[in-house]
Amino acid sequence: MAVSSYRSPVSSRFFLTKWLGPERLRKITTSSIAIFIVLGIWQLLCMGKDPALPPPLTVLTDTWGLIIDPFFNNGGTDVGLFWQILASLKRVAIGFSLAAITGIAVGILIGTSRLIYDALDPIFQVLRTVPPLAWLPISLAAFKDNEPSSIFVIFMTAIWPIVINTAVGVQQLPQDYKNVARVLKLSRADYFTNILLPATVPYVFTGLRIGIGLSWLAIVAAEMLVPGVGIGYFIWDSWTSSLISEIILALLYVGLVGLLLDKLVASIGRLLTPEEQK
Amino acid sequence: MSMFLEVDHIEKVFPLPNGRHYKALSTIALNVRKGEFISLIGHSGCGKSTLLNIVAGLERPSTGGVVLEGRQVKGAGPDRMVVFQNYSLLPWKTVQQNIALGVNTALKHLPKGERRSIVEHYVDLVGLRAAVHKFPHELSGGMKQRVAIARALAIRPKLLLLDEPFGALDALTRGGLQDQLMKILTETKATCIMVTHDVDEAVLLSDRIVMLTNGPASYIGQILEVPIPRPRQRMDVVNHPSYYGLRSEILYFLNQQKLQKKRKRQQPLTISRHGLEKVNLNLGFVPLTDCAPLVVAKEQGFFAKHGLAEVTLSREPSWKTVLEGVTTGRLDAAQMVAGMPLAMTIGLQDKAPVPMVISLILSRNGNAITLSKDLYEKGVRTLADFKQYLSQPNVTPPTLGMVHPASMHNLMLRYWLAAGGIDPDRDLTLKVVPPPEMVANLRAGEIDGYCVGEPWNSHAVKEGLGFVITHDLELWPGQPEKVLGMREDWADQHPQTQVALVKALLEACQYCDDPRNRNQILTWLCLPQYVGAAAEVIQPGFLRAYDRGTPAQPQVLPRYNQFFVSQANFPDRVEGLWILTQLARWGLVPFPRNWIEVLDQVRRPEMFAQAAQELGLPGIGPDRHQFQLFDGMIFNPDDPMGYLDRLAIKRDIQIQEVLVGASAMAEGRSETIAA
Numbered sequence: 043m044a045v046s047s048y049r050s051p052v053s054s055r056f057f058l059t060k061w062l063g064p065e066r067l068r069k070i071t072t073s074s075i076a077i078f079i080v081l082g083i084w085q086l087l088c089m090g091k092d093p094a095l096p097p098p099l100t101v102l103t104d105t106w107g108l109i110i111d112p113f114f115n116n117g118g119t120d121v122g123l124f125w126q127i128l129a130s131l132k133r134v135a136i137g138f139s140l141a142a143i144t145g146i147a148v149g150i151l152i153g154t155s156r157l158i159y160d161a162l163d164p165i166f167q168v169l170r171t172v173p174p175l176a177w178l179p180i181s182l183a184a185f186k187d188n189e190p191s192s193i194f195v196i197f198m199t200a201i202w203p204i205v206i207n208t209a210v211g212v213q214q215l216p217q218d219y220k221n222v223a224r225v226l227k228l229s230r231a232d233y234f235t236n237i238l239l240p241a242t243v244p245y246v247f248t249g250l251r252i253g254i255g256l257s258w259l260a261i262v263a264a265e266m267l268v269p270g271v272g273i274g275y276f277i278w279d280s281w282t283s284s285l286i287s288e289i290i291l292a293l294l295y296v297g298l299v300g301l302l303l304d305k306l307v308a309s310i311g312r313l314l315t316p317e318e319q320k
Numbered sequence: 321m322s323m324f325l326e327v328d329h330i331e332k333v334f335p336l337p338n339g340r341h342y343k344a345l346s347t348i349a350l351n352v353r354k355g356e357f358i359s360l361i362g363h364s365g366c367g368k369s370t371l372l373n374i375v376a377g378l379e380r381p382s383t384g385g386v387v388l389e390g391r392q393v394k395g396a397g398p399d400r401m402v403v404f405q406n407y408s409l410l411p412w413k414t415v416q417q418n419i420a421l422g423v424n425t426a427l428k429h430l431p432k433g434e435r436r437s438i439v440e441h442y443v444d445l446v447g448l449r450a451a452v453h454k455f456p457h458e459l460s461g462g463m464k465q466r467v468a469i470a471r472a473l474a475i476r477p478k479l480l481l482l483d484e485p486f487g488a489l490d491a492l493t494r495g496g497l498q499d500q501l502m503k504i505l506t507e508t509k510a511t512c513i514m515v516t517h518d519v520d521e522a523v524l525l526s527d528r529i530v531m532l533t534n535g536p537a538s539y540i541g542q543i544l545e546v547p548i549p550r551p552r553q554r555m556d557v558v559n560h561p562s563y564y565g566l567r568s569e570i571l572y573f574l575n576q577q578k579l580q581k582k583r584k585r586q587q588p589l590t591i592s593r594h595g596l597e598k599v600n601l602n603l604g605f606v607p608l609t610d611c612a613p614l615v616v617a618k619e620q621g622f623f624a625k626h627g628l629a630e631v632t633l634s635r636e637p638s639w640k641t642v643l644e645g646v647t648t649g650r651l652d653a654a655q656m657v658a659g660m661p662l663a664m665t666i667g668l669q670d671k672a673p674v675p676m677v678i679s680l681i682l683s684r685n686g687n688a689i690t691l692s693k694d695l696y697e698k699g700v701r702t703l704a705d706f707k708q709y710l711s712q713p714n715v716t717p718p719t720l721g722m723v724h725p726a727s728m729h730n731l732m733l734r735y736w737l738a739a740g741g742i743d744p745d746r747d748l749t750l751k752v753v754p755p756p757e758m759v760a761n762l763r764a765g766e767i768d769g770y771c772v773g774e775p776w777n778s779h780a781v782k783e784g785l786g787f788v789i790t791h792d793l794e795l796w797p798g799q800p801e802k803v804l805g806m807r808e809d810w811a812d813q814h815p816q817t818q819v820a821l822v823k824a825l826l827e828a829c830q831y832c833d834d835p836r837n838r839n840q841i842l843t844w845l846c847l848p849q850y851v852g853a854a855a856e857v858i859q860p861g862f863l864r865a866y867d868r869g870t871p872a873q874p875q876v877l878p879r880y881n882q883f884f885v886s887q888a889n890f891p892d893r894v895e896g897l898w899i900l901t902q903l904a905r906w907g908l909v910p911f912p913r914n915w916i917e918v919l920d921q922v923r924r925p926e927m928f929a930q931a932a933q934e935l936g937l938p939g940i941g942p943d944r945h946q947f948q949l950f951d952g953m954i955f956n957p958d959d960p961m962g963y964l965d966r967l968a969i970k971r972d973i974q975i976q977e978v979l980v981g982a983s984a985m986a987e988g989r990s991e992t993i994a995a
Contacts, residue, residue, distance in 0.1 A: 224396040240410070
C-alpha cells in the first residue's frame, strides 16, 4: 500500500497504458466486448425453463464452490480442479518429454541419412495418420495399466510432428554452414553442437509446438476412457452425473491450459532461436 | 622448383537430370607461386566459383587434380580456407565465437591461452573490437565480411580462397575493405585466389588475372600479369601507366566473350549478295594514322561501291587481339603489321601455325623511333651516341617498347640497334606495349623509348616527353608497314569477296595519297571510333612538317605516310623474304628452308593483279631486285642465307622445312624437320 500511494494517479495510469500499449489495450477491449456479447446471447438463449444447457450465470453459481477452492482433496477422484489439471499435465509432461527426446533424435537421424529417410519415411507416413485414441486399446492391451497407456497415447500423438519437422530442419541446413564445417574439418561432435543443433532449433520448436497442442487434445480424450484423477475423466464423470455446469467450467480450463502450454513452448523456442533465423 | 599450387588440367562435368552431361570446366591448368594473388574473372556462369570450390576441396574435379605443396588435394581442409560469397557466419555465434570456432578447431594443438590471443589479434586486425560480442544480425554487410576474413585468416591457411568477397557491398565499404585486405595480406603474406567480376578490383589486388571464357566448357582464355609494384596504394594503381591498358584488355576480353555468346545465338553469320560470298565483313584495325585506308573505304563508300554493303570496322586495343580475332574467326580480315601473317603461317613462338594470306599492302613508312627526353639530356642524339651511352659503366640498361614481336617496329628497331653495334636482347630490354599505351608508359618511366607508328611519336614530342631519333624514311624508305591479312581458308572460301575487298581498299589507298583529301581524312581519323587523338598530333608527317622534338626545323616529309604511290600496294615477295630473314635472325620463327613455297602461299600478287586490272590500274610490282637499308648492307633475294650470315648480331638461327597450306592445317601444327 505504501508503494502504491507513493505514486501519483497520473503516473500510475501512464504506467498502465505504457505497459499495455494502445494497440494491446484496444485489442483487449474489443475481445472483452465480444466475450460479453457471446455470454449475453448464451444467457438469453438459455433463459427459459429447463434449458438443455445452463446459462452462464447458472454455471457460475453452480460451480462457485469448485472455482473458489480448486485445492480440496477428499481422496479418490474427488479432488479439486487444480489437482485434476495437474494430474493431466503430469501425464502430458512425461509423454511429451519422451516424444521430444525420441522425436528429435530420430528426426536428426533421418534428416542426415538419405538411406534411413527413404527406409523409414513410408512407415512414418502411415503411423502419423492414425488418430491418437486408436492407440489406446492396443496400449492398454500391451501395458495392462491405465497410467502408462495414456502416456503412450501422448507419446504417439506428439512424436510425428517433432520427427518430421526436425528431419526437415536438418535437410534444410544451408550448404554454407556445411561448407564452413567441411573447410574447418569440424569433428562430428563439434559439428553437432556448433552447427547442426543450433541451425535446426527453429524447425524443432515448430514441431514441439504442434506436438504439445496435439498432446493436450489427446490427453483429455484418453482420460475420458481411462478412470482416474485427470481433467478428462472429470469431464466424463460430470457428464455421467449430469453436472453440465461443471463440464462447461472444465472445458474453459482445458482451453486456457492448452493456450498457456502453446505460449510456453513458443517462448522457449524464441529464446533459443538466434535473431537471424527468425 | 615445384609450384606452390598446381591446378593440373581440371575438367568438371555435371550430370543433368535428363541424363545428359554439362561440361563446366575444360582442361584448366594453372600454377600459383607462394604469396601470389590470383584473380579469376569471367561472366557469371563461367565456372569460376566451381574452380574455386575444386581448389578448396568442396567439389571434386571430374578429371585432373589439384596439388598443394606437392600433395594432392583430396577434400576440404583448413589449409585452404574460404571466404564465402555470403559471409557464411554462424548466426548463433558472436563475432568472437565465430572466429574462435575456426581457431579452436584448426589450431587445437596450441594452448588455450594462445588460441584466445590469436582470436583477439584478428579481431583487432579487422577493426572489430567494438563489435566483438555482437551477433551477425547486429552487423552491417561490410562488418560481416570482415568477420569472415578474420575467421579465415586466423587459422593461418596456406591458401586463402575468396569467392566474390566484396560483391554484395556498396562501393564505399568495398573500397575500404579492399584496402584493408591488401594491408593484411602484406603483413601475413598469404597466397590468395579470388573470384570476382569487378575489373578494377582484380587489377588493384592481383599479381595475375586469370580470365575464363564463357561456359559451357570454360577454359583459361588469357592470363594477365599486373606489373604494379607492391605495396600498392589505390591512387598509385590508378595512376600506373599499365592500369588503363590492363583494364581495357580485361574489358575487351569480357566484351568479346559477351559478343561471342550473342553471335552464337544469332545465326546465320553470312550475308551473300551481288555475287559476293559475304558482304557483312568484320575488319580489325588498331588506332594509328595508317589505318586511314580502312577508314576511307568505309567513310568514302568504297566498300559499298564494290558491293561490300555491311562492313564493320572493329577497333582493336593491340596487335595481339587482332591476331586472336583473325585466328578465331571473329574478324574476317584485318589490318596487320607486315610480319604477322608470315609469322602466323610458320607458327610464332611455338604457337600452332595459322596459314595466312595477304593480297595487298595498305601502307608504307609511318614509323619512328622515339627516345625519352632524359636520354636526350644525357647527350643521345644519334645511334652512335646511344651506343656510347650504353657502353658507359654502371648505366642501367634501358627498356624500349615495340608493338608486337612480328611487327615491322620490332624488326626495324632491332635492325637499327644492331647496325649500331647494340645487341637488342643483351644490351637493353625490349617490351611489347600496345600502341595507344606507349606515351603513358614513357611518361611513367616504364620505358625509355619506343618504335611505333603515328600519331604516338608526335604525341610524345608534343608533350615534351621524348624526341624522334630516327624514322622510316631514314632507315628504309618505302618500308612495307601494314598489310591486309586474312586466314587462308577464309580467303579460299571467299575469292570474290577478297577481290572486292582489295579493290575497295586500293581505291581508298589512292584517295589517301591525294594531298587534297588529307584534311578530310584527318577529320575522320580524329573521330573517337577510329584513332580518337587530337588533330595536332596526327598532322605532323601526315599533313604538315614533321617535328622531331629537337631544335631542328620541322621537315616536310612527303612520303612519311605512303599509301599508294610507287606501286606501294603490291605484295612484293622479295620484301616478304627480307622479313623472314629478320624474324629468323632474332629467333622468333625458324627460317623456312622452303621459303619460296611459304612466300608463294602467303603473299598473293595474282589476287592483287586481278583486283588492280579490274580497276584499270597496273597490277604489277617492281622487278625482282636487290636493295639495302640505311647501313648499306645489300640484301640479295637469291641468297637470304648469305645475308643472314653476314649480319653480325643475331641469335641462333634454326632452318626448318615448314609445311604450309592444307597439309599444315591437317597436321594441326607445323611438322618441322630440324636442319
